[in-house]
Amino acid sequence: MSKLSYKERSKSWREKNREYDLERKKLWKKLNPDKCAIEKRIKKDKILEIILQDKLKNPCECGELNPEKLIHHHVNPNNKRFCVSKARSFITLEAELLKCKVVCIDCHKKIHKELRQKDITML
């Protein structure tokens, strides 16, 4: 007899039958579009909430606190995988937030203006 718990057994089963499991999930989504849309919306709301909390925790250096005026700026544009508001999973969102600095719209414009000027002088 296996000593694995139900949860462990079900996890190892899912790993071994990954494709079947994915197909089953796809089918479930197809058969339950309403539930699926609700789940998606709940997840999106949670993602937006995490982004909002991050803005409130790290307001812009100029003192701007209004989250509607704050955005996540990728400090190193080469690291950018996607815009944080487009995140679809919590793991990728957390990873993306770590690459960002919260700045207000005005400071963001200044940063990019300076970057553009730097690019011009580098030529």
Ligand SMILES: [Zn+2]
């Ligand atoms: Zn600012």
